[in-house]
Amino acid sequence: MEIAVISGKGGTGKSSISAAFATLSEKVVLADCDVDAANMYILFNPTHEEEQVYIGSQKAVIYYSLCTNCGLCVDYCRFNAISFINNKVEISEISCDGCKLCSRICPTKAITMVDSDKSRMYSGTFRNGKMVYGRLAPGEENSGKLVNIIRDKAKKVSKENNLNTIIIDGPPGIGCPVISTITGVNHVVIITEPTISGLHDLKRTIEITSKFNLKTWVIINKYDLNVEKAYQIEKYCSSINIKVAAKIPFDAKVVEAMVHCKSIIELNPSSEISHLIKNAYTLITNG
Amino acid sequence: MIKSAKIKIAIASGKGGTGKTLISTNLFYVLQQQNINATLVDCDAEEPNDLMFFNGEKRKSFEVTQKVPVIDDNKCTFCGKCYDYCNYNAIFILPPAKIIKVIEDLCHGCGACTVVCKFNAISEKDVSLGTVTRFLITEHTSIIEARMKIGVFSPVFVIKAAIKEAGNDGIIILDSPPGTSCPFIHTVVRADYVILITEPTPFGLSDLKQSVETLKTMNKTYGVIINRAGLGDNTVYEYLNQENIPLLMEIPFDKTIASHYSKGELLSEFQPELKAQFISMFNLIVEKYGNSSN
Known part of the structure; x- marks a missing residue:
């Protein structure tokens, strides 16, 4: 079973809740798919058993000894990545999309494509099972490809080790990496908070999960920061038949747990929040 | 207050939810109060939120499109x-x-297929990636919102169009998308100064380090605002010291702040001392880094 924890808006407590889910009781495979800001390894300090280079994209590089300054590449590039600067053809690494057209049309073959190979996927063991995570190199296109590789690896690890549950900590937003995170999972849990942006982002996120016909749950985190807004979110969820699995109050203990590199379940298993998270997990996995 | 200044300031953070929108909207509000010519560009095109904090009058809206090939089966020879x-x-x-x-969802619109087809079998059509909308907030200020269409492969094109729409005059605040990947780079590359927002937690620190490393390779100048100060630990402060990164401001963790924000209210309306801090931070940044040619 795969459970994906996501949130349209960042900072709603997605990672704290994923960490709690991953440390409840049974051993699990934890997949950190928030590749642009991977944080789970900080809490769980997993062993590095495997490392895999991930080629995210390619960038065009020009060899000036071959360039005749004809300007054909400048005309053909649709990403405005190539221009004449001081009478010299320059390719902007930031703007290059890696389409390779310039390299293909260059009459003197002065442009080659170079792999961006700084992103990585790791897998290893943590104290409650196995863990797979990725790190996207800065400036890479955050496409869902690395997310897919992590999920495939997590499934393989789960089979090899007889661990039935995969907890996926997803990325924020509503883009391609989020779609890759949730496609085909058994449950999607959206973590939201009672703010106007929380509700706005929740609606956009649900638009995606319903497009993919996924079993979706909502957890309202820090609900007591604005009880009225939390009620509004609950009403919205019930109007579209989505279950609120938990309403969790704000508690500085959650931050304290993070500071101690623990989940709230590990730091304080008998706290109210731990109970609420346990109940939500039971509800979701039986639902 | 420096009224004739010209600068682009990006508000960014590696970690989501650290308070980028809180800082962007409040800085914008404070400038508005001083009758300064300011534009806030909401570059978080996946989840744009800035407009919720203001009443604006829609002035201009346009679609951002890309080209996608259309293949004519009758002309195609299936040469591959x-x-x-x-x-x-x-x-x-x-x-x-x-x-x-x-497969339109995978196409980036580079045009390579149309260039290589010798049988004139490929034409192109425009598909929408999202919209850019300009809202007038007061006589001197406006918000430009980049809003990506759900399911599009990347928000970058919509972000670039929104920043272009902002032009070069006055104070331009770029509320960046989270992370350090493409969308972040394409936003901060246009900025004269970057304000990084973080929170004093291990997650905050890890994501801050990644943002700083990225900005270093881009040769950008930057400073840090710590939000929710008082929660968490001291490691972020130690890191700033060690790296000699200016701490521009601290916003304490306070349930009343969180509650104001949750309702879509602007903090600086209620907290004059915070407003004063925003003004002095702004003056400092403009004096040092303003009127450049980015």
Whole structure:
């Protein structure tokens, strides 16, 4: 079973809740798919058993000894990545999309494509099972490809080790990496908070999960920061038949747990929040 | 207050939810109060939120599009050249069955297939990636919102169009998308100064370090605002000291702040001392880094 924890808006407590889910009781495979800001390894300090280079994209590089300054590449590039600067053809690494057209049309073959190979996927063991995570190199296109590789690896690890549950900590937003995170999972849990942006982002996120016909749950985190807004979110969820699995109050203990590199379940298993998270997990996995 | 200044300031953070929108909207509000010519560009195109904090009058809206190929089955010889040229796997071809299809969601609109097709079988159409909308907030200020269409492969094109729409005059605040990947880079690359927002937690620190490393390679100048100060630990402060990164401001963790924000209210309306801090931070940044040519 795969459970994906996501949130349209960042900072709603997605990672704290994923960490709690991953440390409840049974051993699990934890997949950190928030590749642009991977944080789970900080809490769980997993062993590095495997490392895999991930080629995210390619960038065009020009060899000036071959360039005749004809300007054909400048005309053909649709990403405005190539221009004449001081009478010299320059390719902007930031703007290059890696389409390779310039390299293909260059009459003197002065442009080659170079792999961006700084992103990585790791897998290893943590104290409650196995863990797979990725790190996207800065400036890479955050496409869902690395997310897919992590999920495939997590499934393989789960089979090899007889661990039935995969907890996926997803990325924020509503883009391609989020779609890759949730496609085909058994449950999607959206973590939201009672703010106007929380509700706005929740609606956009649900638009995606319903497009993919996924079993979706909502957890309202820090609900007591604005009880009225939390009620509004609950009403919205019930109007579209989505279950609120938990309403969790704000508690500085959650931050304290993070500071101690623990989940709230590990730091304080008998706290109210731990109970609420346990109940939500039971509800979701039986639902 | 420096009224004639010209600068682009990006508000960014590696970690989501650290308070980028809180800082962007409040800084914008404070400038508005001083009658300064200011534009806030909401570059978080996946989840744009800035407009919720203001009442604006819609002035201009346009679609951001990209080209996608359309293949004419009658002219296509199923030679497979377009398939070879596509670096995004957006063309599916089965020559024996005479099947060829464009997978539009994967297409980046580079035009390689149209260039290589010798049989004139490929034309192009425009598809929408999202919208850019300009809202007038007061006589001197406006918000430009980049809003990506759900399911589009990247928000970058919509972000670039929104920043372009902002022009070069006055104070331009760029509320950046989270992370350090493409969308972040394309936003901060246009900025004269970057304000990084973080929170004093291990997650906050890890993401801050990644943002700083990225900005270093881009040769950008930057400072840090710590939000929710008082929660968490001291490691972020130690890091700033060690790296000699200016701490521009601290916003304490306070349930009343969180509650104001949750209702879409602007903090600086209620907290004059915070407003004063925003003004002095702004003056400092403009004096040092303003009027450049980015």
